[in-house]
Amino acid sequence: MAHVVYLTLAGFLGGAxxxxxxxxxxxxxxxxxxxxxxxxxxxxxxxxxLGVVATSTTGSITYLRQGLTNLRLTVTIETALSAGAxxxxxxxxxxxxxxxxAIFGGLMVIVAVYMIWRxxxxxxxxxxxxxxxxxxxxxxxxGLHREVTYSVRRLPLGLFAGLVAGNVSGLLxxxxxxxxxxxxxxxxxxxxxxxxxxxxxxxxxxxxxxxxVYLVEGLVDPATAVPVVLGVVVGAVLGSRLAxxxxxxxxxxxxxxxxxxxxxxxxxxxxxxxxx
Amino acid sequence: MKARLDRLVSVLLxxxxxxxxxxxxxxxxxAAAGADGGMGHASSxxxxxxxxxxxxxxxFVDLGLLVLLATPVARALxxxxxxxxxxxxxxxxxxxxxxxxxxxxxVIGLRS
Numbered sequence: 118m119a120h121v122v123y124l125t126l127a128g129f130l131g132g133a134x135x136x137x138x139x140x141x142x143x144x145x146x147x148x149x150x151x152x153x154x155x156x157x158x159x160x161x162x163x164x165x166x167l168g169v170v171a172t173s174t175t176g177s178i179t180y181l182r183q184g185l186t187n188l189r190l191t192v193t194i195e196t197a198l199s200a201g202a203x204x205x206x207x208x209x210x211x212x213x214x215x216x217x218x219a220i221f222g223g224l225m226v227i228v229a230v231y232m233i234w235r236x237x238x239x240x241x242x243x244x245x246x247x248x249x250x251x252x253x254x255x256x257x258x259x260g261l262h263r264e265v266t267y268s269v270r271r272l273p274l275g276l277f278a279g280l281v282a283g284n285v286s287g288l289l290x291x292x293x294x295x296x297x298x299x300x301x302x303x304x305x306x307x308x309x310x311x312x313x314x315x316x317x318x319x320x321x322x323x324x325x326x327x328x329x330v331y332l333v334e335g336l337v338d339p340a341t342a343v344p345v346v347l348g349v350v351v352g353a354v355l356g357s358r359l360a361x362x363x364x365x366x367x368x369x370x371x372x373x374x375x376x377x378x379x380x381x382x383x384x385x386x387x388x389x390x391x392x393x
Numbered sequence: 394m395k396a397r398l399d400r401l402v403s404v405l406l407x408x409x410x411x412x413x414x415x416x417x418x419x420x421x422x423x424a425a426a427g428a429d430g431g432m433g434h435a436s437s438x439x440x441x442x443x444x445x446x447x448x449x450x451x452x453f454v455d456l457g458l459l460v461l462l463a464t465p466v467a468r469a470l471x472x473x474x475x476x477x478x479x480x481x482x483x484x485x486x487x488x489x490x491x492x493x494x495x496x497x498x499x500v501i502g503l504r505s
Binding site: 167170171173174175177178181182184186188189191192193195196199200202203251318321322324325326327328329330332333337339340342343346347350 | 396398399403406409410417420421432451455458459462463464465466469472483487488490491495497498499
């Protein structure tokens with residue numbers, strides 16, 4: 118019984134934090150399950166993928182109601198994200214996994230430091246009557262109590278980031294939010310709240326393809342997956358509601374801290390020290 | 394128009410998630426009430442209806458997990474239709490591409 122409570126708690130924390138910063142929560146759930154709860158790696162990964170789907174679905178219900186999610190941008194980046202996940206296996210055969218871990222670990226450090234440095238730099242406000250473009254949108258910011266509109270810049274950069282994020286998620290077992298949120302925020306001019314909400318919705322489709330394969334192959338352990346998913350759902354409800362009460366700059370720092378932790382794990386993995 | 398599509402997708406996600414959670418909880422409840430207390434697996438997806446009819450926990454849990462995984466796919470399908478009804482053909486086509494890639498991923502994943 119205690120094991121079930123711990124599994125639910127791991128899911129709760131992953132869901133709460135993941136939904137707050139636009140990640141799936143898998144980067145938290147997998148290490149906790151493997152390191153502290155003695156769950157075999159494949160069982161942990163399959164439970165984590167189901168957890169990512171649950172985080173994405175639960176968080177998105179709240180974000181869509183708040184009008185924060187950019188649906189047009191979601192489907193556009195999703196093409197690259199899902200194509201990246203599809204080709205991840207092919208690239209994985211061609212490249213050395215340790216070298217990739219070092220490269221992406223280094224990239225995460227740069228992204229995290231840059232995010233902290235620019236945490237208070239809001240995207241330039243649109244001029245009165247300016248065109249939003251096909252992908253631009255607006256929402257009422259719950260913290261500022263006013264409408265925020267934005268246009269989307271550098272779409273090719275977003276598609277490239279989606280491709281890389283999808284690819285890495287297939288290769289290294291982490292979600293794509295670690296790269297999509299910073300790219301949307303810093304590279305494409307999407308405000309932090311909209312970036313978190315949009316990334317949150319994207320992750321569900323990418324994770325569900327992988328999770329379905331695990332399920333059909335009988336690699337999902339219901340005794341592990343069900344408590345994790347139930348915990349994730351409760352956590353993601355709380356996290357997505359809490360996100361509206363927290364300043365955007367705090368969300369940026371929280372994401373940067375997660376990125377740094379993940380970067381350390383990846384760099385250690387590149388020299389043969391695995392924390393999972 | 395945007396708010397309506399947002400609401401539609403939000404309701405769809407809520408219905409899918411609620412159904413999945415209800416099925417998983419039913420499975421967990423049946424397992425807890427059963428003799429061995431285990432949830433187990435239906436032997437295959439086609440075996441789920443038989444397990445459900447026999448009130449086996451595995452049938453409820455597996456169906457719950459399937460519904461959970463089908464929810465994001467249903468969301469992508471809803472966007473395809475939603476954009477099409479708003480004559481946003483470009484985004485409708487993009488949604489179709491996403492669905493095709495996901496289907497391809499599943500097929501390749503199952504074959505490898």
